[in-house]
Amino acid sequence: MTEFRTIGRSIPRPDAFDKVTGGKHYPVNVSLPGMLHAKLLRSPLPHARILSIDTSEAERLPGVRAVLVPDEVPRIPLTPVYFTPVQSPTMVQDFVVMSRQVRWAGQPVAAVAADTPEIAEQALELIAVEYEELPTVFDPEEAMAEGAPQLHEHAPGNIAKHEVFSMGDLEQGFAEADHVFEGVYQTQRVHTCYMEPRVCVVDSDTDGRLTVWSSMQHAFGLREKLAFALGIPESRVNVVKPRYIGGGFGGKLDMGFIEPIAALLSRKTGRPVRAEQSRGEDFITTARHPIKVYLRTGVKKDGTFTARHIKSILDAGAHATHGSEVIMVHGLFGTLFPWKCPNQTWEGFAVYTNNMIGGGYRGYGAPQGCFAVESQNDEICEALGLDPIEFRLRNTWREGDPHPAIEGHTLNTYRLEDCLRQGAERIGFGERRPAASGEGTKRRGIGFACHPLWVSGCVGFPDIYEHAGAIVKLNRDATADVVTACVDLGCGQITVLTQIVAEELQLPPESVRLSYADTDIAPFDAPTHASRATYSAGLAVQAAARDARRRLLEAAGHVMGADPQTLVLEEGRVMVRGQPDSARPMAEIIARAEAPWIEVGPEGPVPTTLEEKGTIMGLACQAPPSNPSPVGAEFVEVEVDTETGEVKVLRVVYAHDVGRLLHRSGAEGQVEGGFQQGMGYALMEQMVFDEETGAHLTGDFLDYKIPTAVEMPRSIEAIFIESDEPSGPYGAKSLSEMCLIVPAAAIANAVYNATGARIRDLPITPEKVLRALGKL
Amino acid sequence: MKQLIELEINGQRQELLVEPHTSLLQCLREQAFLKGAKRGCDSGGCGCCTVLVDGRAVYSCMTLVMSVEGRSITTVEGLSGEGALDPVQQAFIDAGAVQCGYCTCGMMMAARQLLDDNPDPSEEEIRKGIAGNLCRCTGYAKIVEAIRLAASRRQGHSVGEAG
Numbered sequence: 001m002t003e004f005r006t007i008g009r010s011i012p013r014p015d016a017f018d019k020v021t022g023g024k025h026y027p028v029n030v031s032l033p034g035m036l037h038a039k040l041l042r043s044p045l046p047h048a049r050i051l052s053i054d055t056s057e058a059e060r061l062p063g064v065r066a067v068l069v070p071d072e073v074p075r076i077p078l079t080p081v082y083f084t085p086v087q088s089p090t091m092v093q094d095f096v097v098m099s100r101q102v103r104w105a106g107q108p109v110a111a112v113a114a115d116t117p118e119i120a121e122q123a124l125e126l127i128a129v130e131y132e133e134l135p136t137v138f139d140p141e142e143a144m145a146e147g148a149p150q151l152h153e154h155a156p157g158n159i160a161k162h163e164v165f166s167m168g169d170l171e172q173g174f175a176e177a178d179h180v181f182e183g184v185y186q187t188q189r190v191h192t193c194y195m196e197p198r199v200c201v202v203d204s205d206t207d208g209r210l211t212v213w214s215s216m217q218h219a220f221g222l223r224e225k226l227a228f229a230l231g232i233p234e235s236r237v238n239v240v241k242p243r244y245i246g247g248g249f250g251g252k253l254d255m256g257f258i259e260p261i262a263a264l265l266s267r268k269t270g271r272p273v274r275a276e277q278s279r280g281e282d283f284i285t286t287a288r289h290p291i292k293v294y295l296r297t298g299v300k301k302d303g304t305f306t307a308r309h310i311k312s313i314l315d316a317g318a319h320a321t322h323g324s325e326v327i328m329v330h331g332l333f334g335t336l337f338p339w340k341c342p343n344q345t346w347e348g349f350a351v352y353t354n355n356m357i358g359g360g361y362r363g364y365g366a367p368q369g370c371f372a373v374e375s376q377n378d379e380i381c382e383a384l385g386l387d388p389i390e391f392r393l394r395n396t397w398r399e400g401d402p403h404p405a406i407e408g409h410t411l412n413t414y415r416l417e418d419c420l421r422q423g424a425e426r427i428g429f430g431e432r433r434p435a436a437s438g439e440g441t442k443r444r445g446i447g448f449a450c451h452p453l454w455v456s457g458c459v460g461f462p463d464i465y466e467h468a469g470a471i472v473k474l475n476r477d478a479t480a481d482v483v484t485a486c487v488d489l490g491c492g493q494i495t496v497l498t499q500i501v502a503e504e505l506q507l508p509p510e511s512v513r514l515s516y517a518d519t520d521i522a523p524f525d526a527p528t529h530a531s532r533a534t535y536s537a538g539l540a541v542q543a544a545a546r547d548a549r550r551r552l553l554e555a556a557g558h559v560m561g562a563d564p565q566t567l568v569l570e571e572g573r574v575m576v577r578g579q580p581d582s583a584r585p586m587a588e589i590i591a592r593a594e595a596p597w598i599e600v601g602p603e604g605p606v607p608t609t610l611e612e613k614g615t616i617m618g619l620a621c622q623a624p625p626s627n628p629s630p631v632g633a634e635f636v637e638v639e640v641d642t643e644t645g646e647v648k649v650l651r652v653v654y655a656h657d658v659g660r661l662l663h664r665s666g667a668e669g670q671v672e673g674g675f676q677q678g679m680g681y682a683l684m685e686q687m688v689f690d691e692e693t694g695a696h697l698t699g700d701f702l703d704y705k706i707p708t709a710v711e712m713p714r715s716i717e718a719i720f721i722e723s724d725e726p727s728g729p730y731g732a733k734s735l736s737e738m739c740l741i742v743p744a745a746a747i748a749n750a751v752y753n754a755t756g757a758r759i760r761d762l763p764i765t766p767e768k769v770l771r772a773l774g775k776l
Numbered sequence: 777m778k779q780l781i782e783l784e785i786n787g788q789r790q791e792l793l794v795e796p797h798t799s800l801l802q803c804l805r806e807q808a809f810l811k812g813a814k815r816g817c818d819s820g821g822c823g824c825c826t827v828l829v830d831g832r833a834v835y836s837c838m839t840l841v842m843s844v845e846g847r848s849i850t851t852v853e854g855l856s857g858e859g860a861l862d863p864v865q866q867a868f869i870d871a872g873a874v875q876c877g878y879c880t881c882g883m884m885m886a887a888r889q890l891l892d893d894n895p896d897p898s899e900e901e902i903r904k905g906i907a908g909n910l911c912r913c914t915g916y917a918k919i920v921e922a923i924r925l926a927a928s929r930r931q932g933h934s935v936g937e938a939g
């Protein structure tokens with residue numbers, strides 16, 4: 001195995017020092033002289049037409065600088081999702097920044113910019129809006145039914161998207177089955193709960209060019225969407241990449257309302273405008289879509305799948321936005337491709353309702369799919385008395401199989417079996433007791449779930465940005481600056497990209513700095529999403545560092561009178577391989593390359609012959625070569641109180657084929673944090689809305705409970721399997737999303753093992769447990 | 777009506793002109809320009825805004841600045857003295873307890889009060905001690921580890937001094 005200098009070491013995170021001493025660089029801290037503050041007026045009604053808006057009183061309030069109403073906002077429908085083109089043919093373009101047509105309670109209908117946030121808030125109360133109320137529908141299946149209120153002209157039956165994928169012969173497959181299982185699995189609407197609110201500052205230059213600071217997950221996506229929404233060329237917008245943001249998890253993967261509104265208000269006033277959402281507004285800006293999955297599966301006696309029919313109904317809310325893609329990813333990567341079944345049909349609907357818009361959330365459709373499929377897989381094993389681990393292995397892929405989703409690619413590294421066996425052994429799965437065999441009120445159970453196919457990016461879809469780019473620039477003090485648009489949401493991109501450059505240039509990590517970047521100067525990089533950053537952005541940064549190293553060695557060859565091919569880097573020095581005496585400081589070579597056009601030789605100044613004079617820098621702009629699948633299996637032990645219905649997770653073991661472990665502590669952090677979100681999803685989190693008015697009722701952390709340190713299990717163990725993925729940086733592939741795809745199904749299966757209660761709709765609340773146990 | 781009040785922030789006396797409804801969080805961030813305390817919810821639900829008032833951890837978003845007139849406020853900026861990090865800060869770095877970091881400053885203030893009250897807390901005591909502070913990234917495992925590490929280092933430190 002190759003020896004690495006920095007890769008694989010848990011180096012201190014380069015951003016940690018700043019974060020423990022105050023955290024200067026969050027977008028929420030951006031402040032400009034003369035800055036105004038914007039607030040949005042939101043509709044209290046879920047479906048209405050605006051008849052009139054009177055802003056005269058608001059405008060008269062001292063300190064109010066501008067008011068914005070729908071008629072002043074360009075009506076340019078688009079998809080605000082960052083990872084596809086605004087007019088992507090696979091997405092639905094139905095999002096407009098402001099409209100007189102209201103489709104959900106919370107939709108912005110006017111905005112104010114004022115000297116202080118308080119004045120802006122006060123002014124909102126002075127705006128008089130007259131609405132004509134329209135009939136509403138909140139349930140997607142009701143919305144699909146005949147006679148339901150229609151939300152969009154372009155979508156009869158409220159169908160935002162309908163897709164069908166088939167393989168094999170379904171009828172034949174069911175005919176071959178010895179047993180057929182059917183179930184309906186329902187998931188709920190949850191929020192990513194990033195801790196830093198969505199915020200932006202937009203400054204319009206005298207010529208109308210915009211500079212934008214925002215807490216988004218993608219600088220280039222925001223540039224594209226914002227320019228399009230305003231009807232201006234992209235080059236008229238410069239988006240500054242935040243050095244880091246306070247969490248995202250997919251919840252900051254689309255342009256919200258605040259960026260275009262702040263931009264318009266800045267243009268109107270000539271002043272920088274800041275907009276920060278309240279927690280309540282954040283809740284209704286983005287959420288994971290609820291999906292109802294109808295699952296019918298045919299199996300042979302030995303557990304081999306013969307047929308599967310899946311129907312998925314996604315509640316898109318008032319606008320399709322992410323919903324038109326989540327439904328696809330859910331269908332293909334959440335249910336169809338992970339399992340080996342010759343005859344399958346998946347049918348998916350994304351349906352308009354008068355609910356809030358959905359968004360991206362770590363796993364992007366797969367947690368909903370995994371919950372359904374892995375719950376049913378467990379039911380099948382239980383009913384047929386099959387070994388659940390052998391059952392999974394029988395119906396999944398093997399290393400070396402053709403990639404089921406991406407033509408011409410192979411599953412080069414694929415260690416699901418190791419994940420399952422090592423995880424099972426660590427938790428003691430062999431000694432697991434039969435379901436519901438415990439005594440007393442507190443019953444323990446063990447369950448697991450796996451997801452046998454996922455992504456390290458998005459290669460394979462025609463429409464999704466996947467390119468990455470980076471610049472690596474060497475300084476005369478033997479340090480490197482890295483310009484990349486890749487945003488660190490907290491998952492550790494700053495750390496990993498630093499490690500990669502340090503490794504390639506054989507520098508200490510402290511000598512590598514991820515520097516300022518904006519869309520004016522950085523090469524395009526796809527968003528931090530789809531578990532792609534380490535793999536795709538990592539490969540680009542590695543290529544840029546290698547390009548810089550090549551130029552450095554060429555310059556060194558010239559300075560040292562050696563063939564660059566014979567030179568190596570070591571500890572900040574350049575030397576001829578195997579000849580430590582020849583070593584020259586890297587700093588000297590870089591300085592020589594940057595020196596004026598003469599060199600000082602023994603006979604005085606002589607013209608240089610160095611061809612590439614000046615700053616040594618490397619550049620890479622590239623597509624990722626493949627999309628290796630990570631795999632993971634999670635085992636949990638729970639304790640269920642059969643008197644109160646409360647479920648407590650005691651222990652978690654998560655095994656994951658990560659390709660190569662670049663930073664153990666960071667990787668463990670992904671597993672631990674992913675489980676926390678997964679446990680919240682499984683047991684407690686749910687956004688609740690008023691059935692009549694559609695108003696959100698769980699808009700703060702007192703009503704929307706997420707796991708605290710007390711509810712979390714005391715033990716979360718991570719097992720990393722290093723399969724050395726040939727296409728990845730140093731053999732690495734992805735990790736983050738899988739950690740949140742599997743927990744809900746694992747917990748549901750463990751609850752079943754403990755109590756015999758099979759709960760098919762999330763979250764598994766005490767009430768549902770008691771009901772399932774016949775105690776309510 | 778604005779009113780002039782005096783606070784001691786991180787050991788320095790400061791006069792500030794505040795409104796009756798101004799929260800301590802607002803005042804720290806916008807008037808004292810200390811950005812360590814963060815707003816995560818503004819409603820007492822997340823703990824990102826935690827600071828110490830006379831050594832006690834409070835949600836600064838739920839504290840009217842008028843109500844702490846004349847008292848001594850410690851923010852994360854006041855934790856590290858003379859270039860050296862507080863053991864809690866150092867432990868958060870060393871244990872890998874920082875991801876996005878947005879909860880970190882509030883979390884460390886809660887940890888500081890916990891350790892001041894109870895220099896050798898058990899795991900359960902640590903978990904209870906930070907139950908009012910949400911983190912969405914880490915699952916708390918490394919935060920608990922960091923606080924344990926800080927506790928042992930602080931004890932080692934005072935034993936060393938006594939010896």
Ligand code: FES
Nearest residue numbers: 816817818823837
């Ligand atoms: S901001 Fe104070 S508790 Fe959330």
Ligand code: FES
Nearest residue numbers: 876877911912913
């Ligand atoms: S580190 Fe992100 S919220 Fe705690």
